[in-house]
Amino acid sequence: MSRWMVNASGHQYSAASIDELKKLAKEGKFFGGDILQPPGASEWIYALELPELKTVLGQEFDEPAASTEMSPVVRWGLAGVLAIAAAGCWVYAYGLSQDMPDPNDLELIGGKSGLQYTEVLVTGDPAPLFASEGSSSQVGTLAKNSRANLLGKRGDWYHLSASGVEGYARLTDVIPAYFFADPATQLQFKPLYYPDQFVTVVNSSWSLVPENGNTSITNFIFMVGNDSQFGMTDLKLKASIKDKDGKVLEEKEVTVEGVIKPNSSTMIGSLKADKKDKTAVDRVMTEALFTEMMATDPKLVDRWVEGVDIKLESEGFDGATISVAEVRAVPPDAMPPAK
Numbered sequence: 385m386s387r388w389m390v391n392a393s394g395h396q397y398s399a400a401s402i403d404e405l406k407k408l409a410k411e412g413k414f415f416g417g418d419i420l421q422p423p424g425a426s427e428w429i430y431a432l433e434l435p436e437l438k439t440v441l442g443q444e445f446d447e448p449a450a451s452t453e454m455s456p457v458v459r460w461g462l463a464g465v466l467a468i469a470a471a472g473c474w475v476y477a478y479g480l481s482q483d484m485p486d487p488n489d490l491e492l493i494g495g496k497s498g499l500q501y502t503e504v505l506v507t508g509d510p511a512p513l514f515a516s517e518g519s520s521s522q523v524g525t526l527a528k529n530s531r532a533n534l535l536g537k538r539g540d541w542y543h544l545s546a547s548g549v550e551g552y553a554r555l556t557d558v559i560p561a562y563f564f565a566d567p568a569t570q571l572q573f574k575p576l577y578y579p580d581q582f583v584t585v586v587n588s589s590w591s592l593v594p595e596n597g598n599t600s601i602t603n604f605i606f607m608v609g610n611d612s613q614f615g616m617t618d619l620k621l622k623a624s625i626k627d628k629d630g631k632v633l634e635e636k637e638v639t640v641e642g643v644i645k646p647n648s649s650t651m652i653g654s655l656k657a658d659k660k661d662k663t664a665v666d667r668v669m670t671e672a673l674f675t676e677m678m679a680t681d682p683k684l685v686d687r688w689v690e691g692v693d694i695k696l697e698s699e700g701f702d703g704a705t706i707s708v709a710e711v712r713a714v715p716p717d718a719m720p721p722a723k
Contacts, residue, residue: 391428391556392418402436409440416441417507417559427581428540428555430563433570499561501573502715503531504542508557517541517552524549532558536618536712537580543710575612579713582612583619586649590704593693604706605691608640608670609649615714616644621652622709623694625701633698637709642673656687668692 388405390397392414399405408414409431416432431437499505510525517538526532526546532553536543541552560577562570575582588606604623610616619640625633644650651671657664678684694704 387423389421390414390418391421405434405437406440409437417563419556427578430559432563432567438567499531499564501561501576502534504534504544504558504560504577506530506532506553506558508553511553511557513544513546513549513551513553515551519552523551526553526557534560534576534712536710537578538620538710539580543712572613575614576713576715579612579614579616579711580708582610582614582713583616583644583708583711584609584611585621585706585708588706590706592701600696602694602696602701602704603691604694604704606706607649607651608644608708610644610646612713613646615646616711617642617714618710618712619644619708620710621692622707623692624705624707625694625696625698626703626705627700628702630703633700634696636694638668638692638694640668640670642670643714644670645672651690652692653688653690654692655684656689658687666693 388399388401390399390405390408390413397408397413399408405420414420414431416430418431419428420431420434421428432441506526506528508526509528511528512522513524513526515521515523517540526544530546532544532546534542535545535550538552540555542555542558544551544553544558562573562577565573586607586609588604590602590604593601593603602623602625608619621638621640623636623638625635627633640652642650652668653671653674655667655669655674655677657666674684674688692706
């Protein structure tokens, strides 16, 4: 039987039902900033995102921790501090007292020094940064309560950059900026932090293409849809080559140039390399980007083909699929203020 999984500051719990989750929340086993994995799902969500828990968690947050002196949260609210240092201190106080500040008293998002919607707040102590998702090659660390720029999402990992270092951190080691906003704003900006939930490969098909008499290339024809109000870019697709039993023989990644416009879909195609240029390579891009390029160089149409060619290395090929591996949402130039 599938169960809810709970990750709370390194402690793992499971629950068979929503009622059992509520019981764990009431016992203080987890709080709004901790993450949950629904039964049978691969994605994690924040506890406050689950409507059934908002009443339970909200009651806890509305009861300030007993104290004989003014709490840091109240002091920040009265002072109106927007600096990210305040955000870090609030997260620390939040972990100790679970006293959620009223958004009207404490604005952590926006301004010149506040946490931006394109950033995450580091909760790991410290958070390791890896060369790729699931890699053992560590490229750096992110200090607790520091912030990092969001470059994309890949499975259970965020692609981040901070202080000139770029890498991948676990979702459990950071908190997205939208967590500090009101529920309506959280819903509005969710695609920024879970873009892979809004981008899908549609109408896909594949065929084998002979190369020098051998069937060594598979050609994918497909569209990519974007079901969000944000443009999507830095798209990386994963082609999985399978045998007749469905076993994956090999996987290859393809980087797609261009932006998938909000609430739209686009064909993906290839601009073949100019044979006159010995160093040129094929470029995979959205049809929208190709159309823009055509406006200044109509001759490009002679090198444009629909779909993507993947060269095979394995024998026994019998099937193939293509899916989204990584993607980044493009935020608007002017973010609306958090309510």
